[in-house]
Amino acid sequence: MRCRPQRNAVHIWTVDRHLIETAVRASEFTRRVSRPDLLLVAALLHDIGKGWPGDHSVAGEIIAKDVAARIGFDRAEVSVLSTLVRHHLLLIETATRRDLEDPATVRSVAEAVGSQGTLELLHALTEADALATGPAAWSSWRGSLVADLVRRVSAVLAGDVPEEPEAAAATAEQERLAIEAVATGSPVLSLRAQTEPPADLADQPAGDPEPLGVELLIAVPDQPRVLPAVAGVLAMHRLTVRTAELRALELPSGVEGSVLLLNWRVAAEYGSLPQAARLRADLVRALDGSLDIAGRLAERDAAYPRRRGVVAPPPRVTVASAASHLATVIEVRAQDAPGLLFRIGRALEDAGVRMRSAHVSTLGANAVDAFYVTQMRGAPLPGDEAVAVARKLEEALRA
Helix, strand or coil: CCCCCCCCCCCCCCHHHHHHHHHHHHHCCHHHCCCHHHHHHHHHHCCCCCCCCCCHHHHHHHHHHHHHHHHCCCHHHHHHHHHHHHCCCHHHHHHHHCCCCCHHHHHHHHHHHCCHHHHHHHHHHHHHHHHHHCCCCCEHHHHHHHHHHHHHHHHHHCCCCCCCCCCCCCCHHHHHHHHHHHHHCCCEEEEEEECCCCHHHCCCCCCECCCCEEEEEEEEECCCCHHHHHHHHHHHCCEEEEEEEEEEECCCCCCCCCEEEEEEEEEECCCCCCCHHHHHHHHHHHHHCCCCHHHHHHHHHHCCCCCCCCCCCCCEEEEECCCCCCCEEEEEEEECCCCHHHHHHHHHHHCCCEEEEEEEEEECCEEEEEEEEECCCCCCCCHHHHHHHHHHHHHHHHC
């Protein structure tokens, strides 16, 4: 085994130490799985491909097959171990970067995993790997997303067919906010904290003890620049966005007007949350143009601490062509900085597309975000148009 330093700043150990730490963490989960021996061996081998050319998961799968066969595992067990090594990042990457309501997301994971037993092992390996990586890699929030994905994939493996998502009916609170937004002609919002982990996470070792986040509901009369305005105001108030959904809301009979509903999950970078009244006041100013969000964020960015002599790699924007048939998925990998989501939202609007949802993940100094976008009429973008939008977004971020 070649042992090299990790090139990912999120890791706190070298590769060899990380493998041992993962096995130690996995030993805490042996009561959760039917094959603890396979879990521990997979934990010890999951990053064995690091240091080899190409994707370390692909290289590791080949090495794991050979090692497992030499240890004495039978053909079926070797297949499970190689699958665990090949897909040890599948659950965490899918849960944090994809829309779990999209049937294509769940089906793709079920096809890769193949069985309930492998899914059970992969769930435990995912948590052990993240806990052994460092404090930035696991939290109650990430754990809740992975647990939700595992539940959905388990249902598909049991024979359930995921239904196409339908437009959810507005709740009483959403209708109230929408009616008030139409009546006042200005945005209305509410904040609701979510701090309790799901029941199936309560007895698991905790990672970063951060809250699950705060649900931010905003109803605003339909108008241009809503997305970048909201993202910019949240960045000004040092609120980290984890997920974001935006849709036009059907108003009750007799109520005239068009309202956008934004349902976002946010968390404070530090300290307590700002008051809803302050957020609303700044959002009103952002939408009427009297608040210079770009200038304020540029000042913060100029004061952002940076290591001397270290140049961040340029942003990269790609299209995940097979990720969904409901929307076009555009992935952004960039250096995290104040107002990054504001700049992305502004560039997407300039490109003439509508964002359906965003799934934001930050590891160390790197932001890895996925945006589900459509044409204005709601259809996915044609292939050439999707590539053109991705190119425009990358150019805007590099500028």
